[in-house]
Each structure stands twice: as structure tokens, then as C-alpha cells.
Amino acid sequence: MTIDNNTDKHAQQDTALHDLGCPFCALVCDDVSLPVRNGTLLTDKLDCPKAQAGFQLALSHINGTPLINGEASDWDSALNQALHLLDGARLPLFHGLIGDLLDCRAAWSMAARFGGVVDHQEVNTIARNLAVYQDSGWIVTSLGEVRNRADLLIWVGEPIDDELPRLRSKLLEPAERLHTDKPIDILELGPDPLTVIDHTRVLLGQRPLTEPTSAASMLMQRLGDADYPVFAIGHLRGPKAELVLRATSDLVRDINEQRRAALLPLSTGLGDIGAQLSGAWHNGFGIRTSLARGYPIQDLQHFNGQSLLDDGQADLLVWISTLSAAAPPTCEQPQIVFGHPAMHLGDRPPAVFLPVAVPGVHRPGFIHRGDGLRLVPLRGLQSNALPNTTQLVERLITQSSKSVEAC
Numbered sequence: 001m002t003i004d005n006n007t008d009k010h011a012q013q014d015t016a017l018h019d020l021g022c023p024f025c026a027l028v029c030d031d032v033s034l035p036v037r038n039g040t041l042l043t044d045k046l047d048c049p050k051a052q053a054g055f056q057l058a059l060s061h062i063n064g065t066p067l068i069n070g071e072a073s074d075w076d077s078a079l080n081q082a083l084h085l086l087d088g089a090r091l092p093l094f095h096g097l098i099g100d101l102l103d104c105r106a107a108w109s110m111a112a113r114f115g116g117v118v119d120h121q122e123v124n125t126i127a128r129n130l131a132v133y134q135d136s137g138w139i140v141t142s143l144g145e146v147r148n149r150a151d152l153l154i155w156v157g158e159p160i161d162d163e164l165p166r167l168r169s170k171l172l173e174p175a176e177r178l179h180t181d182k183p184i185d186i187l188e189l190g191p192d193p194l195t196v197i198d199h200t201r202v203l204l205g206q207r208p209l210t211e212p213t214s215a216a217s218m219l220m221q222r223l224g225d226a227d228y229p230v231f232a233i234g235h236l237r238g239p240k241a242e243l244v245l246r247a248t249s250d251l252v253r254d255i256n257e258q259r260r261a262a263l264l265p266l267s268t269g270l271g272d273i274g275a276q277l278s279g280a281w282h283n284g285f286g287i288r289t290s291l292a293r294g295y296p297i298q299d300l301q302h303f304n305g306q307s308l309l310d311d312g313q314a315d316l317l318v319w320i321s322t323l324s325a326a327a328p329p330t331c332e333q334p335q336i337v338f339g340h341p342a343m344h345l346g347d348r349p350p351a352v353f354l355p356v357a358v359p360g361v362h363r364p365g366f367i368h369r370g371d372g373l374r375l376v377p378l379r380g381l382q383s384n385a386l387p388n389t390t391q392l393v394e395r396l397i398t399q400s401s402k403s404v405e406a407c
């Protein structure tokens with residue numbers, strides 16, 4: 001198999017690579033600088049620990065051997081075995097999708113050709129957002145707009161700084177802001193803010209409320225002092241999560257009756273926005289869509305990937321994870337894994353393991369930022385012998401004899 005991943009020639013020289021896109025968390029920074037000495041990328045100079053770990057792991061794994069049932073194989077045999085499983089599957093599940101836009105598009109192409117369901121590993125946030133957006137619409141803003149214009153940021157749910165290491169320095173405490181010199185005022189509503197938000201809506205509507213919480217009175221006061229408040233949605237957990245999101249979206253709509261306010265729904269899932277948007281472009285829907293009948297059917301409840309595995313409706317798991325080396329989930333179904341070359345396969349190796357290039361390290365690519373509003377280009381940084389997901393999928397699709405017919 002001939003590999004040409006179009007890696008960056010500057011990485012071979014003594015210099016620094018500037019303005020790199022980093023794909024290792026949903027913030028998808030586009031300003032990463034990586035020094036180069038004697039052709040070696042000095043990842044230990046990166047100040048973000050998550051980026052350092054992500055780049056180091058990928059750069060130290062530039063080759064990969066395909067495996068069949070855990071035994072080393074050659075590419076032809078591994079691809080033939082994968083094709084055999086795909087052609088014979090009744091309902092394959094294309095899952096994980098911890099990758100860039102090209103990995104997600106490859107999953108949708110396979111689902112169309114082999115007749116299966118597509119879902120993302122960490123899709124609960126996206127599914128909840130979709131449900132609210134489809135029901136009532138919403139008023140949202142971007143990370144850049146918050147950094148440069150917002151004067152009050154209200155955290156709804158648990159903060160997500162741990163998962164997005166540079167969020168605070170880039171968004172909440174930026175070195176400079178384009179349209180104001182004032183720092184952003186920050187207010188945290190905590191993990192269970194439903195009552196506060198409901199009371200604030202009542203107060204805003206000047207309806208009677210016998211005992212508003214002190215937190216609601218304080219939020220009203222801060223909203224009154226602000227020109228551009230933004231409600232950032234962090235981690236929402238538990239059965240009230242969707243209610244909290246709906247109430248916050250309604251509050252933002254109420255405020256906009258008089259003046260500007262916005263919602264900032266943030267995702268921490270790697271590749272979840274790309275999975276959703278590439279699905280919308282491909283078939284008009286997005287995650288949790290089945291193409292088993294030759295046309296798309298979306299059902300956010302029924303086509304939950306984990307449920308399809310647990311109740312045995314899916315009979316083959318195709319796991320795509322190019323950005324994370326974590327093992328795929330254990331399940332009874334046979335597995336085909338398009339994986340990070342350093343992937344830990346655990347005690348039960350998949351039926352077929354196909355090590356593929358990591359976007360932003362071994363090959364160029366594109367990935368959406370966690371606010372869903374920016375597609376960041378990624379560069380290939382190092383020569384390597386790894387195929388990319390798209391190349392393998394094109395070969396499988398071309399050689400397939402399966403027919404999926406509308407019924």
C-alpha cells in the first residue's frame with residue numbers, strides 16, 4: 001500500500017511550526033507553536049499538557065501492523081476480512097467517531113454502502129442540544145464572540161476547564177479583547193441551576209413570585225448591569241439536564257425581547273460536532289441515523305449506539321478512533337477497528353484492527369471546534385507509513401458486493 005499523507009516539509013527543518021491546529025480536545029486551538037530542532041518536533045515545549053500528550057503519543061507511533069484476531073497480518077488479508085464481515089452484517093454500527101471530519105465522512109460512506117447506523121461515542125450532549133434546537137430553536141454565539149464582546153459569562157452546569165485546558169486563558173482571561181478592555185465578569189450557577197433560572201424568568205417577566213431565591217435576585221441584578229450576557233453550558237448531568245438547557249435557552253430568548261444575550265453550548269466530545277454536521281450534509285439528519293433501508297431514518301432514542309450493542313440489534317461494531325488510543329468498548333459483536341496506531345486493544349482483540357493516521361500529526365485534516373462554528377484545518381507533521389481512514393474505506397466500498405435496497 002502506497003502512503004502519501006502530505007506531511008509538512010517545514011517540520012524537517014530547524015524552525016518552529018506556528019499556528020498549528022490541535023485536535024486533542026474540543027477547544028481545537030489554532031495557535032499552537034511547536035519548535036523543531038534537527039528535524040525533531042519538541043513536543044515537551046508545549047504548555048498544554050493534553051496537547052503535549054496527544055502529539056507525543058502520535059509522533060512516537062508512525063507505523064502500524066494490521067491485526068486479525070490479535071495476530072499480525074498484511075493489509076490485503078486484513079481488508080479482505082473486514083470486507084467479509086461488512087458484507088455479511090445485517091445491521092453494522094459505525095461508532096466511536098473520535099476523529100476529524102474526514103474520519104466521520106468515511107463512516108457515513110460506509111453506512112450508506114453497507115447499510116448501518118452511525119452514532120458518536122460521546123453524543124449525549126449533541127443529542128440533547130439537537131432535541132432542544134429542533135423543538136424551539138435557540139440564540140447562540142461563538143467562542144470568539146464571547147472573548148471579544150461579552151461582558152458577563154454565566155456558567156450553567158459544572159465547569160469544563162479540566163477537559164479544555166486552555167479554555168480559561170483563551171476565553172475567560174484572554175490577554176487582549178478586540179472590542180473592549182474590560183475583563184469578563186464570571187458568575188457560576190452550579191450543577192443544579194434549574195430553580196434559579198426559572199425564578200429569574202419569572203422576575204424578568206415581572207410576574208409575582210413570593211420567595212425568589214437569593215441566587216435569582218443576584219442573577220437579575222448582574223443581568224441588569226451587563227450589556228452582553230452569555231450563558232455558557234458546561235456539564236449537565238442527571239435527569240434534569242435537558243430541562244436546564246431548555247430553561248436557559250428560554251431565558252436567553254426572553255432577554256432578547258429587550259436586548260442582546262446568547263447561549264454558548266459547549267461540547268467536550270472529540271469529533272461529535274463533526275459527526276453531527278457531516279451527517280447533516282450527507283443525508284440531511286446527523287447522528288443516530290440509520291441507512292439500513294437505503295434511505296435515512298433518524299431516531300435520537302432508538303439508534304443510541306450503546307443500546308443497539310446491548311440489545312443485540314447491531315451485529316457488527318465498526319469503531320473509528322483516530323484521536324484517542326483508548327480501547328473500544330467490549331461487546332459480544334465482532335469488531336472492526338480503524339484505530340490510533342498506539343491503541344490499547346485489551347484482553348479481547350477485535351476481529352480486525354486497522355491502524356490509521358492521526359489527523360493533525362500523520363496527515364492533514366479538518367476538525368470542528370466545540371462551539372460548532374469553526375472548522376479548523378490540521379496539518380500533517382511527520383512522514384509515516386500509516387494509511388488514512390478514507391483510503392481504506394474507499395477500497396472496502398469499491399470491492400463490496402453487498403446491496404442495500406430501499407424497502
Ligand code: SF4
Binds near residue numbers: 051164167
Ligand atoms: S486546549 Fe485542547 S486544543 Fe488547545 S492546545 Fe490544549 S489540547 Fe489542544
